[in-house]
Amino acid sequence: MADELVFYTNPMSRGRIARWMLEETGAPYTTEILGFESSMKAPAYLAINPMGKVPAIRHGQTIVTEGAAICAYLAETFPEAGLAPTPEERGSYYRWMFFAAGPLESAATNRALGFHTPADKSRMAGYGCYADVMDTLEKAVSASPYIAGNRFTAADVYVGSHVAWGMGFGTFEKRQAFADYVARVTDRAAHARASAIDDEAASAMQKSA
Numbered sequence: 001m002a003d004e005l006v007f008y009t010n011p012m013s014r015g016r017i018a019r020w021m022l023e024e025t026g027a028p029y030t031t032e033i034l035g036f037e038s039s040m041k042a043p044a045y046l047a048i049n050p051m052g053k054v055p056a057i058r059h060g061q062t063i064v065t066e067g068a069a070i071c072a073y074l075a076e077t078f079p080e081a082g083l084a085p086t087p088e089e090r091g092s093y094y095r096w097m098f099f100a101a102g103p104l105e106s107a108a109t110n111r112a113l114g115f116h117t118p119a120d121k122s123r124m125a126g127y128g129c130y131a132d133v134m135d136t137l138e139k140a141v142s143a144s145p146y147i148a149g150n151r152f153t154a155a156d157v158y159v160g161s162h163v164a165w166g167m168g169f170g171t172f173e174k175r176q177a178f179a180d181y182v183a184r185v186t187d188r189a190a191h192a193r194a195s196a197i198d199d200e201a202a203s204a205m206q207k208s209a
Contacts, residue, residue, distance in 0.1 A: 014054070
């Protein structure tokens with residue numbers, strides 16, 4: 001059908017963010033699970049995402065890649081789910097979603113790779129230094145119950161996923177404010193459904209490997 005929604009993912013990837021977002025919308029979708037070194041690098045998928053990475057979605061003739069963009073797109077495309085920001089929430093919503101996509105992920109990735117920005121070079125890095133990023137994140141998740149205000153939005157799917165993963169994999173400091181925020185945003189039926197789907201898919205892939 002013209003508006004068919006197809007989700008390209010791997011259950012052991014950032015695709016879990018998009019899965020959670022899809023489950024939050026309640027919109028019907030089909031899933032194509034790709035292998036990192038096989039179908040993800042095949043010409044058919046490279047036509048969808050030339051980066052050869054997941055997640056990606058195809059909605060009719062529209063293709064969206066990158067987790068933050070997928071979350072924002074789905075929130076706007078399915079407004080009945082109530083995940084897009086109100087005018088009052090819009091500033092914080094976009095501010096912290098893109099903070100997570102940029103400075104937060106960059107700082108966490110560099111830390112995981114053992115790279116530390118020299119103090120005299122911090123202005124060259126978009127995120128400055130890891131400590132500043134962690135302090136800024138703590139203030140953001142402590143200012144209100146949810147990242148954009150008093151209600152859950154798509155920005156919480158994206159930011160919450162990063163915080164949960166960072167704490168789980170040790171790339172974020174384990175601060176109480178982070179743990180409290182993750183507990184708030186993941187206590188949702190859609191998160192439980194998405195996790196169960198991806199956990200089952202990951203188990204099946206591991207057994208067949």
